[in-house]
Amino acid sequence: MTGLQQMILIGEISLQSQIAKKAAERLLATHxxxxxxxxxxxxxxxxxxxxxxxxxxxxxxxxxxRGQKLRKLLGVEDNNPLASRKFRNHFEHYDERIEEWFESNSQGAYIDLSMNPSLKESSFPVYPL
Known part of the structure; x- marks a missing residue:
């Protein structure tokens, strides 16, 4: 990987981090x-x-x-929470989860745009990540 490639990729990491930060600020503003x-x-x-x-x-x-070199350069540990994409994929593949749910369940309750951490997972069906 050349110095220019490193610069471009680190620049993109910086931009994406700024986007996430701005979105977090917007999220707090809606509280x-x-x-x-x-x-x-x-x-x-x-x-x-x-x-x-x-x-x-x-x-x-x-x-x-390339990923290993960048992580080493930036001091990012292999066990960083960003290493796992399960949570993001849970949202990204929403359509597939809906299809799979209805293939195996003919009835059930549907709740959208809602998250309630006070509910215990055992009290309702949870689609695995």
Whole structure:
């Protein structure tokens, strides 16, 4: 990897980090005056930006060495939370989850645009990440 490649990729990591930060600020701003669309817009922006950084630092097998070099250069540990894309993929592949749910379940309750951490997972069906 050349110095120019490193500079470009680090620049993209910086940009995506700024995007995630701005989205987090917007998310906090909606706390007092709840706006459902703005809340989910901010969450989605954070997930996409974090996913983009994740793909740069933990790329496909073909570019694995590049990812290792960048992580070492930036001091990013292999166990960094961005290494796992399960949570982001849970949202990104929403359509597939819906299809799979209805293939195996003929009935059930549907709740969208809602997260309630006070509910225990055992009290409702949870689609695995």
């Amino acid at each position: 007092e005056v709840f706006d459902n669309v703005e809340t989910w817009c901010s969450i989605q922006s954070i997930l996409v930006a974090a996913g983009n950084v994740s793909k740069i630092l933990w790329p496909s097998q073909k570019y694995k060495l």
